Amino acid sequence: MSNENNRIAWNSEFSDELIEFTQPDIMVKLVSTIDSRGWPHLTIITSNRAKSKDQIVWGQFFAGTSKEYVQKNSKQGIFYMTAEAPFKFIQVKADFTHTKSEGEDLEYFNQSDFFRYFTYINVYKVFYNNIVAVSPIRDLPPGAIPRKIVKAINKEAKTNLEEKRLNVIGYKLFTNKIGVRAIAYIDPSDGYPIIVPHLQLSAVDHNRLYFPLTALKEDFLKIPSNSKVAVIGANFDMASQVVKGTFTGIQSVEDVEYGLIDIEEIYNSSPPIVGKIYPEIETKSKVEKFTL
Numbered sequence: 360m361s362n363e364n365n366r367i368a369w370n371s372e373f374s375d376e377l378i379e380f381t382q383p384d385i386m387v388k389l390v391s392t393i394d395s396r397g398w399p400h401l402t403i404i405t406s407n408r409a410k411s412k413d414q415i416v417w418g419q420f421f422a423g424t425s426k427e428y429v430q431k432n433s434k435q436g437i438f439y440m441t442a443e444a445p446f447k448f449i450q451v452k453a454d455f456t457h458t459k460s461e462g463e464d465l466e467y468f469n470q471s472d473f474f475r476y477f478t479y480i481n482v483y484k485v486f487y488n489n490i491v492a493v494s495p496i497r498d499l500p501p502g503a504i505p506r507k508i509v510k511a512i513n514k515e516a517k518t519n520l521e522e523k524r525l526n527v528i529g530y531k532l533f534t535n536k537i538g539v540r541a542i543a544y545i546d547p548s549d550g551y552p553i554i555v556p557h558l559q560l561s562a563v564d565h566n567r568l569y570f571p572l573t574a575l576k577e578d579f580l581k582i583p584s585n586s587k588v589a590v591i592g593a594n595f596d597m598a599s600q601v602v603k604g605t606f607t608g609i610q611s612v613e614d615v616e617y618g619l620i621d622i623e624e625i626y627n628s629s630p631p632i633v634g635k636i637y638p639e640i641e642t643k644s645k646v647e648k649f650t651l
Contacts (some may be wrong), residue, residue: 418482436552502574
């Protein structure tokens, strides 16, 4: 698909083709919400589909912060991408409206191939969302860059900090050659999150991420410099982490442009332990002796 045809042309509702696109259980399905600071947040929600031309439903099967955020700020970015190459994806802007803890949509998700054989995990709440805007089905170009350019970027962009913000698992998630990676930012024109995929996004070191502008360049150039972004890194063993930080702008090396993201916060988004893992939450030792 040419760059001209791959530009976003937002529509106000789903077509029958787009509804059908969201139905497979096995595909990449992401939801971006907005936290209390106005930063984007990202999470994988597999129980997620378009129900009609103007409504998306997605299900909750464990408690995470995205479910809290969306009930305080209804604006969301929702994303669907095929699981196999050649990759195709759609982007959605939506408003949360209400939840239900029973009904046909709850039963639908729990009877899906993903959940029907789970004994201890089930969808127990469904979130309903009205469509604000949806993109057409778009191609995700390969976007690979030569190894020598990767080495040059790593040399130029390295932070040289002694601190290691990404832990061992996080560093692997953001350096593995195969995995799911996407960036969410807040669209300054309307305040809705937008999710843009980037499979070549990688960690420069344990404190900074980079992404070459070799695919979907026009999308990434829309991210405001010095704005807060959220980046998800996931593998196919259900491990995932979300990095939040500042997009510091576009650099270049040997005519290849790339963006940089300084890591400020890391959220572990996969069970069994879900929550912020960097910076570490300060705790105080238990008080066992009292002196009057």
